[in-house]
Amino acid sequence: MVGQVGVPGNGARAVPGGGSAMWACGGRRRRRLLGGLLMLLLVAVALRRFNLTGLVPMQLKGRTLGLQARDSQFFLEGKPFRIFGGSVHYFRVPREYWKDRLIKLKSCGLNTVTTYVPWNLHEPIRGTFDFTKNLDLKAFIKTAEEVGLWVILRPGPYICSEWDLGGLPSWLLQDPEMHLRSTYKGFTDAVDYYFDHLIPQVVRLQYKNGGPIIAVQVENEYGSYAEDPDYMAYMKAALLERKIVELLLTSDNKDGLTSGFVSGALATINFQKMDPGIMTYLGTLQNNMPKMVMEYWTGWFDSWGGPHNVFDVDEMMTTVEKVIKSGASINFYMFHGGTNFGFMNGALHFDEYKATITSYDYDAVLTESGDYTPKFFRLRELFTSITETNWPLPPVILNKASYGAILMQQCVSLWEVLPSLLEPVKSEQPINMENLPVNNGNGQAFGYTLYETVIPGGGELHSHNHIRDRAQVFVNSLYIGYLDYTMQQLSIPNGQGYRVLRLLVENCGRVNYGRSLNNQRKGLIGDIFLNKTSLRNFKIYSLEMEPRFIESLHKTFPWSAVPDSAVGPMFFRGTLHVQQTPRDTYLKLEGWEKGVVFVNGKNLGRYWKIGPQETLYLPATWLKQGNNEIIVFEERIAGRIIQSTDLPFLGRIHYVS
Template identity: 35%
Template sequence: MKLSLFSTFVNLLSLAPESWSKKETTCKHCSSFVVDYPNDRFLLDGKPFRYISGSIHYFRVHPKYWKDRLYRIRALGFNAIQYYIPWNFHEVYEGQFDFSGWRNFSEFSLIAKELGLYTLLRIGPYTCGEWENGGFPWWLLNKEDCHPRTSSKGYLKEVEQFYNVLLPVIKPLLRQNGGPVLMLQIENEYGSTSFCDRVYTNWLRDIVRRHLGNDTVIYTTDGGSEAYLKCGAVPGTYPTVDFGPTSDENIKKAFEDQRKFMPGGRGPIANSEFYPGWFVLWGAKTAHEPSADAIVKSAKYMYSLGASFNFYMIHGGTNFAFWNGASSDAPDITSYDYFAPISEAGDVNEKYLAIRKWIKSIPDWKNKPYDVPANNKSAEF
C-alpha cells in the first residue's frame, strides 16, 4: 500500500506543468546583487548593472523633507543613494537603541525604493562624515581596553553589541530579501590610518557575514591609490576608491590600483566618494568648490571606463543639534551644504542642471531624468 501511494505520487509529479521546474531556474536570481569579478561588472537580479548614486544623510534632513530630497535625486537620473549609519545617533545612551522617527533609516530607504532608488549602506562602526566623534558614542571612550578602530577586546565587545541590534534591522532591506540595499560598507577609509589592524577588519567582515549571510556584498572605501588600499582593502570584500574631479590620467590610475586588490585583478570599478563640493570649517572664508564643467568632465570619463560612482554629497543638509564633527584644526560649521548639486535648502543649482543634462544624453542609461523640480518657496534670508 505504501509503495502504491509512492508510485502514484511520482506519477503525479511527472504530469506537473513544465513551468514548475522552470520557475526555480528563472527565479534563481530574481532578487540578488553580486559582484561578477571575471566579467568586470555587477549583476542585479541576474542582469548587468551599474550605478550612478548620490550621498544623502537621513540624519541631516528633517523627515518632513525626506521624500522631496529623494525625489530630486531620482529626477536627476540617478538610480541609487548612499548613506552612513552613525552608531552614536542610534545609541546615544549605552544600551538604549533607537531606530524610530528621525532615526528610522529603514523608512528612508523604503521611500527611496518607491521612487526607483537602490541603497548603498555604510555601517561603520567608524563613519567619519564630518559627524560628531566620527560616529562613535561619547560613552565608548570611557570603556576599559577600548581602543577604537583596533582589535582591542573592549572595543570589539561594544561593536558586537551594537551590530547584534543593527544588523537584524538591516536584514529585511537586503536585495536578496527583496529590499533596496545592494551593498554594505564596513569601516571608512581605514587605509588612511596608521593602525592597519587586519584582525579588526577581518572581524568586521566576519560578523556581518554571520548575521547577513555569505551572499551579502560587503565593500570598503579608501583613497584612490595603492598606498591607501593596501591596509584599507579587506580580503573577501569588494574594494572601492574615492576621489574628486581630476585628470583622466589620475582617474585611470586610481581604478588600476583598485583592481590590484580584486581577485585576479578583475572586477567592476567604482568611486564611492566623487566630490562635487566640500565641507566648511569654522573660521574658513571659503570651501573647495569644483566647477560644474570639471564635475561633468570627470563623470563622463569615469562612465566611459565602465565605472559606477557615487556623488558625495548630492545633498548635504544640516548638522542639527550640535552633531557636527571636527577636524584637527577646527570644528565643522552647522551647515553641511557641501556646495552640493542640491543645496541645504533643497534647491537645484548649476551643478544639478549640468549633471542632469549629461545623464539625459547617455544613450544606454535607463534611469532617464525627470523634469527639473521647482525650487521650494522660502522666506528671505
C-alpha cells in the same frame, strides 16, 4: 430531485431533496464542507501570490544572485549593471523631506542612494537604542525603494562624515584603555551589541530578501587608520554572522587602498580629481573586477574661521565624464549634504584644531535646503544621454520665507539658572566630560561643561593644553578671556578675599578623521594651574542643553527685559510669528558673537561671528503656524534681533583647487 455534494478527495453521494437537503445533514458534515471551501479559497489566493516552482514569493522571484562583481563589470541578477549613485544622509535631513530629496536624486538620472548610519545617534546611551522618527532607518530605505532607487548601506561603525567622533558614541571613551577601530575587546563587545540591534533593522531589506539594498560597506576608509591588521576581517565577519548576504565593499582614498582592503570585499576608491593611472592602480589590486568611485567629492566641507569651499562645476563635470568613459561606476558624495543640526559637527586636528561648521551644504548637487544647483542640471543632462532615458521632471522648488526681524524681548543669565536647574558634581580634581557621573553613568556627550573652584588671589592661569576645546574664563561673573589650543595662559587680576573661578568649556566637536580618535575626551582633561599650583575642589555642571533643559528654562525662571547692552553667558528669548503655512527660512545673527540657537526646543546649531557661515538653515518642518519660540544661548556679546531671510549666506567663496 437529486443533487450532488462533494469535497475533493472524499467522493460524492446522492442526497434526496437537492441543495436544500444538504443543510439537513449533521453539523460535522457542514463543518467539513466549510473547511474544504476555505481550503480552496486559500489555495486560490496562494496561486495568485506565489510562484509554485519552489513556493517563492513573487517579490523574490529572480532574486537569487543579487549584485555581482565579475568580468570587469557589475551584474544585477545576471544582467550588466552600473551604479550611478548619490549620498543622502537621513540623519542630516528632516524626515518630512526625505522623499523630496530622493525623488530629486532619481530625476537627476541616478539609480542608487548611499547612506551612512551614525552609531552615536542610534545608541546615545549604552544599551538604549533609537530607530524612531528622524532615525527610522527602515523608513528611509523603504522610501528609497518607493521612489525606485537601489540602496548601498554604509553602517560603520565608524563613518567619518565630518560627524562628531566619526559617528562613534562618546561613552566608549569612558574606558581609559579604549582603542577605537580595533579588535580591543572593549570596542568589539560594544560593536557586537550595537550590530545585534542595528543589522536586524536592515536584514529583510536586502535585495535577496525582496528589498532595495544591493551592497553593504565594511567599515569606512580604514586604510587611512589601519592600526590593527585583524580589524577588517573582524568587521566583515560581524556582518556575515548577522545574515548580511549582499555584495560587500570597502572604501578608501588612493593611499589607503591596500591597507583598507579585506578579502571577499570589492575595494572602491574616493577622490575629487582623477590622478593619472588611478583606475589602472585600482585594477592591479583586484584583477578583472569592476571599478567604482564610492565617493566622488562634489564639493568640500567648511571649518570655522575658514572660507566657504566651492568646487567648480566645469572641473567636476570633466572628471565625472572621465570616470564614466573609463567604464567605472560612481557615487556622488554628497548629492545632498544637509545640516549638522545640534552639536553633531566633527572636527579635524592635524597641525591645528578646526571644527566643522553647522551647515553641511558641501557645495553639493543640491543645496543645504534641497534646492538645485548648476551641478544638478549638468549631471541630469549627462545621465540622460548615457541612459537614453527621459527622466521625470525635477520637482518644483518651494519658495523660502523672509519673516523679517525677530526681536529678542527677554533674557536670563546662565548664573541665575544654574543653582536651581542643575545639580553639580563635586570633585577634588577636574573630570572630563565623558566621565562625569551623569546620564545614568554614560557621561556627557555634547555641549558645555562649567567648572567652578575658589581661588585666593590673582596670578597666571595656565591650561597646560588640558582644555578641550575652548573655555571662557570668569572671576565671579566678570569675563577675563578665553583659553583654547593656542591660547593656554591668561592673567587673573588680583582681588581681595576668596573668589570663584569659572571655566565654561565647550566641546566644539570631536575629531572625525585621523589617528587621534582615541584622544577626543572633552572638557578639562587634566590639571589647570594658577601660579604653578594645580587647582582643586571643583563644582562641575553638565550643560548638554538637551530639549528637557531648554523647556525648563521658561517654566522655572522669571525672564527679564533685554537691556540696551547685554553680555553673556545668557539665554535670550523671542517669537517668530508665522501667519500661513510655514516655509523654510534662514536665520542671520548679525551683531551676535558665538552661541547656539533653539527653535521650539530643538537645537538648530552653532553660530560664530568668525564665519564663514552667517546664516542658519531653519526647515519649515521645525516651525508651526502661529508663534514659534526662539531661544539663543549667547556666550559673549549679544545682539537685539535675529533676521529671518529667504537667502542663505555661507561666507566668502574659496574655489577648491
